[in-house]
Amino acid sequence: MRDIISIILPPPQLLPLLAKVKNAYLIWIGFYNILPKIHRYSLGQKIDTIFIETIEAISIATFLSREEKHPWIRLAIRKTDTLKILLMVLWETKSLDNKKYIVISEKIEEIGRMLGGWSGQLTKQNSPRK
Numbered sequence: 049m050r051d052i053i054s055i056i057l058p059p060p061q062l063l064p065l066l067a068k069v070k071n072a073y074l075i076w077i078g079f080y081n082i083l084p085k086i087h088r089y090s091l092g093q094k095i096d097t098i099f100i101e102t103i104e105a106i107s108i109a110t111f112l113s114r115e116e117k118h119p120w121i122r123l124a125i126r127k128t129d130t131l132k133i134l135l136m137v138l139w140e141t142k143s144l145d146n147k148k149y150i151v152i153s154e155k156i157e158e159i160g161r162m163l164g165g166w167s168g169q170l171t172k173q174n175s176p177r178k
Contacts, residue, residue: 065162066106072155073099079148087143095134102127106163114173121167128160 062070076099083092102124109120135156139149 063106063110065159065166066103066110068155068159068162069099069103069106072152072159073103075152075155079144079152083138084143087138087141091134091138091143095131095138098127098131098134102131102159114170118167118170118174121163121170125160125163125167128156128163131156132160 076095080088080092080096105120105124105127109117109124112120132153135144135149135152138144139146144152
């Protein structure tokens, strides 16, 4: 059935940043499913929720006017920073091994850099010109 759908409908084109977040989330889901129970339903669930909120904030920002984007991008940056810390806690408690932590952390770092660049670009564009 999936093959039939892929023939009928081409995959939607996402902005590069949204594609990166989606790919990081897909990696996270694989890790989430094998987390120890002690963290899966607490910290793991919180990380999952923050990932989804980050995707939502970026999605919203993409459809807003230039002036309205900045608060949503700042929200996505805060969520990404929170993800970094919570993933570090999972790693430090040995609920996420080194290899998994490195893989997901590199993705989150790249997303953070892209968000920072977007935020800086908006700040520059929205500043009064002299």
